[in-house]
Amino acid sequence: MASNTNGAYDPLLHDGQPAQGRASLDTQSTTPSTLTASRTGSGVDLEAAAAETLAPAESTPTRFRRVRAGTEPALKKLIILLVVPAIVLLILFFFISSVSSAPSRDSSPIVAPTGISYASGFNMKQSWGSLSPYYDSGKQWAGIAENAGKGSYGLPHDQCRFKQVHVLHRHAERYPTGGAFEKLTVLANKISSMTEKPAEELSWISTFNLTLGTELLLASGVATEFSSGSMFWETHGRLLYNATEKGEMFWHPSLNVYPNGTARHIPVLRTTDQSRIHTSARAWAAGFFGIYSGEDNSPIDDDELYKLVVMQEAPLINNTLASYYSCPNSNSKKYTTGSRIYREWVEIYLADASARLNKLLPTANLTPMDCFTAQAMCAYETAAYGYSRFCELFTEKEWYGYEYREALEFWGDASLGSAVGAAEGVGWLMELLGRLEKRLLTDPYGSINVTITGNEETFPLDQPFYMDMTHDTVIIAILTALGIPFGTLPSDSMLQPRLFVTSRLTPFGARLYVELIDCPEFSETQVRLKLNGRVLPLTGVGNCPTTEDGFCPENVFIEALRTATAKVDYDNACFGIPKGWENAPEYLRADDE
Secondary structure (H helix, E strand, O other): OOEOOOOOEOHHHHHOOOOOOOOOOOOOOOOOOOOOOOOOOOOOOHHHHHHHHHOOOOOOOOOOOOOOOOOHHHHHHHHHHHHHHHHHHHHHHHHHHHHHHOOOOOOOOOOOOOOOEOOOOOEHHHHOHHHOOOOOOOOOOOOOOOOOOOOHHHOOOOOOEEEEEEEEEEOOOEOOOHHHHHHHHHHHHHHHOOOOOOOHHHHHHHHOOOOOOOOOEOHHHHHHHHHHHHHHHHHHHHHHOOOOOOOOOOOOHHHOEOOOOOEOOOOEEEEEOOHHHHHHHHHHHHHHOOOOOOOOOOOOOHHHHOEEEEEOOOOOOOOOOOHHHHOHHHHOOOOEOHHHHHHHHHHHHOHHHHHHHHHHOOOOOOOHHHHHHHHHHHHHHHHHHOOOHHHHHOOHHHHHHHHHHHHHHHHHHHOOOEOOHHHHHHHHHHHHHHHHOOOOOOOOOOOOOHHHHOOOOOOOOOOOEEEEEEOHHHHHHHHHHHOOOOOOOOOOOOOOOOOOOHHHHOOOOOEEEEEEEEOOOOOOOEEEEEEOOEEOOOOOOOOOOOOOOOOEEHHHHHHHHHHHHHHOOHHHHHHOOOOOHHHOOHHHOOOOO
8 A cells, every 4th residue: 555654544645646756647657556454553562562561570689688567668669569550551551542542544433433534534425436426626637737727717817718618528426327226236135134133333224225216317416417517607608608798697698699799500519318418418508508597588498598419329329428339349348347357356455344344244244345335335325315324334445445446447448458448439539629620520430420420500610618418438438549648557456646546537527628728828729628627637648748737739739639539440449359459468358258
């Protein structure tokens, strides 16, 4: 495990920041740090201290002589011999008690209950990977200045303006998928089938019932998307449409005009036909267009405000927002490794939890995989109900282990641990390139659906902003295809530090902004990528320069997109034998399906 100078686990290493003296995130360390089960002590060997204090003094020859009763020196010696050891023992007792009562980061919450708060300040919700609620706090990515993207409207100064913004957005909080729900059901059945009562600390589990639904967007998810859309209006929309100068606080169709005053085409947004994606898009749009603003002149009919292009999610149907459907190899366990490699890690990081909980839940026979499911139960119930007792069962280290499990699954299925990750992301990059170059796409390459991209009614080329609603795996695949240097993740130890932290990449409601920005000090429009409020470093993306503000000249970025998309051999990756996969690390390659 990565450590700080005192030998204790340093959670900042998990937050995308390199420890002092370690490699930066965009130059991945090749030697992973290892998660260990050793308890972080106070630096004092209490057992040795106790032994030293309580050990008898070395015996020495002593002459005995008769002493009169009541002699004061003898009485004083007797008092000293009795009182001093008692005082020492008392002090030692309080010292040991105070140290042992302080919660260690790998101490069991069953021994020292913590709920969902920890003395270290650790926030478990930010270690739930793709199930984390949206957050944009924490450190910037390595190489980016702390104040980058943090000024007024996120711009460097008041003279800068947004020229155009492309939004790629994930749906928000949802019920578990069908596959995840099956695992939750197995855990619930194990709990209900116990033939012995649980320990007193877990008496609540005797009355547990699984009441979660499946697949659908939650009410909290609707709120997340509405908030995101309204915030995008405040930070970007008002500037893109010059709303303040025109005296408008909220969106109004009169704002949707060209600089010469002629009307623009109604804004086109895109989504898929999956319920949670479609509902997320409408909730986002309601926030952006101010449907519930209360303004007397604000339209409330969606059709008057925007056009929603709904793309079908189905096998072998081209759809850049659900690109795995058009890539048959994405269903191959031979070429997608996530579900294989994360299991090895689960057996490591939850071995202690399994032993601990089985002592408290006799006859439950919980495996490490069951314990992982209990962690997922915590995240799902919190999203649905605001709280879950399952969150109390695990230590800080075990939650970091859960985050790494999420990283292994997504890295192995949609990023560099997969033969098809970049192929699944290349279609949206080609659409982005087409929008930037103001050209329709009529070549059915990759997951592009030319029925949509070949028509300006469904693929407009001159909008101030675009919004596409998609899935977490698609966002990761797109970042992979772009060339973000995620590096390699081992499955038998936790890599620290690392760039691939799923809760920072694709939490519920994740959002990637591709911003085109004009500033007077630049002769050319600059491109900047912001992922969940943090500026992404573009070092390694084509010939984009290394800058602390994340800026890349538009023409350089466009050339980087051309290079990135040309590197992907989509047909072989998705329909044939992916080139170069035979050279992948052995632990990623399966012998059969």
